[in-house]
Amino acid sequence: MAPKREISIKDVKVDDSFWNGRIGNAVEKAVPYQWRVLNDQEPGAVPSHAVMNFKICAGLAEGEFGGFRFQDSDLAKWIEAAAYSLLYKDSPEIRAALEEAVSVIEKAQQPDGYLDTYFILEKPEERWRDIAHGHELYCAGHMLEAAVALFQVTGSSRLLTVMEKTVNLIRQVFGEGEGQISSCPGHEEIELALMKAYRATGQEAYKELALYFIENRGAKPGFLEEPGFQNASKNRWFQASYHQAHARIREQETAEGHAVRAMYFFTGAADAALETGDPTLKAALEKLWENVTRRRMYVTGGVGSQGEGECFTIDYDLPNDTCYTETCAAIGLAMWALRMLRLEPKEEYAAIMERALYNNVLSGISQDGEHYFYVNPLLVKPEVARFRRDHQDVEPDRVKWFGCACCPPNITRTLCGLGGYIYTRKGDAIYQHLYIGNTGEFETEKGKARLRCVSSMPWEGKAEIAYSGPAGVEVYLRVPGYGENFRITKAGAPVSFTLSQGYARLCPQDGDAYTLSFDMKAQYLQANPQVLEDCGKACVQRGPLVYCAEEADNGPLLNSFTADLSQPPVLETSPLFGGVTVVKAAGSQIDWEKWPANALYAPAPAPTRPASLTLVPYFLWNNRGAGEMLVWMNAR
Incomplete structure (x- = not known):
């Protein structure tokens, strides 16, 4: 039998001067920290309720469901991260925590295999009735990924056995037979998880269910006929395209809707294309890849430019200060890129994967490993972000946790599983x-x-x-x-x-x-002139790193600086952050001391003086307190 094409997560161990500290931080600090948060034991962090929900379902505690209906997925992603962390440190404490988590999940599972704490505790009579927004399949997908990770790293199949029962139930509920639901997940994720389980176990049932969900999306009304979807779809941002259900994947011309859902869907579809050898599916993914990466992606590898619906908008619509660019979406883009590389090794796929990992993904976690960004803007003025409604999703500072905490454990599982991307x-x-x-x-x-x-x-x-x-x-x-x-x-x-x-x-x-x-020279990049917000501007990139200017190095009013593109950026070694390469950009700045007193407007040209900006890697921004930040500078 020929060896499997997929490389096991156990087969590649990272030992790298740049990444060791970040992975070590995740293993030593973030994984234990997140376990405390998930158990509501971390002072100052928003309560998670995730573990408590399972304990209540298991009869180990009393109370009511807490958090969002997809809260189970936070624990699932933590289990995956914790399993990967054992590759770097075989911690008895983390093994004990994993044992506790699996035990309570086993006890919480219903006799028929159902496993979703929200519906078990809150709405048991509404199981499988809100496919559009219920997140049952999404949570099952993340828990299945966690089960595969535990199995691959530790050899334990206990959680995998739990999820086999859940998947068998899903196969009974969904399909084209009498009494079955002909639909697909409202929030994609289980597709890629099923393909992981198929490759880990060889069980065809996993692949068959994944293919059913992928091919069914956009083919039939499915959840689009549900009352919950009908009510939500009255908002223009929550219609069929929000779920990538506006057309079958081979008919989709552009990436639409919720960016994380889209990235997870395309990832699962690429897995399916590899296993089936379907050239039409591969061609569809190549078309969508081109749309995302050449018209709808930020220079930092971020995707999803609008907060409302956490979604893609239109080609070249890439605002910098109100952009959403969710950390999970960049992780999803890296996952999709990896699958495209398995389909066909091409440098452009690796370049995008690298861009996302080194910039938008890393910016989502602080240097101390205990503070996070959900949204990753490219321009921040803190007082504006705190006041304006259209900046309501932008945090001027990383926070210890979120009520909707999909990003923190997602970053941790990515860092601990980084070897799988090489x-x-x-x-x-x-x-x-x-x-x-x-x-x-x-x-x-x-x-x-x-x-x-x-x-x-x-x-x-x-x-x-x-x-x-x-x-x-x-x-x-x-x-x-x-x-x-x-x-x-x-x-x-x-x-x-x-x-x-x-x-x-x-x-x-x-x-x-x-x-x-x-x-690797530091170079100025300019955006396609159709990107309205970046027209007449430039940013600096060196190798995979995009750079930004911060108030901590340059003072306020960063937008008053204009880079002189005739003078190449200059590299300097800096002791900042333990030693990094920074960039100096030369140009001019408005001389505010010569601005007319109390004048809101004044005749052009404004008085200027020679100036330079110090730029640091984008992923490091906001590790020295709140302040102005910009990626795209005025340029001439």
Whole structure:
């Protein structure tokens, strides 16, 4: 039997100068911290109710349901993160917490396999009656992902057994038979979870249910006929497109609706395209990918520009100060990119995955690992954000937790599971997409292969890669689009290679060690002129990192600065944040001391003086207190 194409999460362990601290923070601080929050034991954090809801269902406590109807998913994502954290630290405390979580979930499950604390406690008579907004399938999907993670990392199948019962119930409830519901999830997620479970167990039932939900979306009225959907759809932002149910996926021309739902749906669909080999599904995903990444994505890898409906709007509508760009949506984009790479290794997919991970995803968590952003804007003036209604979703400071806390455990499971994003396999070819230090082991038809990567990214374009294993295994190394003078050497001598869709092909022998390097200059980027808010502006990017200006370094009124594009950005090594590369942008600034006293308006041109801005990586913003921040500067 040929080895599976998917690389196990246990097969790749990150050991990287940039990511070690962040993963270590997640393992040592965020995972235990979030367990306390989920148990309502963290002072100052918004109560979660997530564990208590399960305890009440299990008969271990008394009380009423608390939180949102999808509160179960917070615990599920934490279980997944905690399972992955054991790869880095085999903590008895976290193992005990996982044991406690699984035990209470087992007790909470109903005899027929039903598992959803909101409907068990609040509306038992309305099970499966609000598919549009009930989130039963969404919560089941996250819990199934958690079960797969626990199984893969620890070998324990207890939670997987729980979820097998739940999935069997879902298969009885949904379908085309008499008495079944012909519909699909209101909030996609279970599709990708079912595909994970299929690959982990080989059980065809998981794949069949995933394909049913994917193909059914937009094909039949389904939940669109429910009273709950009919009431919500009176708001223009909550119609069928909000759920990506306005058309079948092969007929969808643009990414519409709720951005997280869309990313999860496209991720599951890409999994399905890989398993079925359906070229029409692959083509549909490529079309949607182009729309998202070339017309509806922020430079930071954020998607979803509008708070109302947490949704995509129209092409090139990318406001900076009111944008939603939910952390979960960027995580979803990275997940989708990974699946597109499994379908077809192309540098552009890896570039977007990298952009999202290093910018919009990382900005969602503070350096201390205990404060979070839900929304990730590209322009902030704190007093405006606190006052104006159209900024109501923008937090000037990260917070300890949210009532709707989908993002914090999502970030933690992403950091602890980062090794799963570095490589994909295609036959006996191994593709390295991210230059993150790691050790990876791969089962191939020719035997076990091993890659060890030591990387200087994202501060320098250099990585050392050593191969051990049988001959005949091909290794493809990504040539980043931003990397200039890409070169590979072995023992100091240049290595020739062929290029394939942005990857350098090597055929290593056991013991071969390579050095790859490329130049990364800080450069100004400008947006398509159809992006109204960025017309006449520029931002700075170096390698995968997008940079921003903060009031902490430059004082207020950042918008009064104009960058001189004829002077390239200058790199500097800074002791900030333990040592980072910052950028200096030269230009001019309005001289406010010469502005007419008490004048709201004055004749042009405004008085200016030479000035420069210090820019820091975007993911680090707001780690020094609230203040102004901007990514896009005026430019000339």
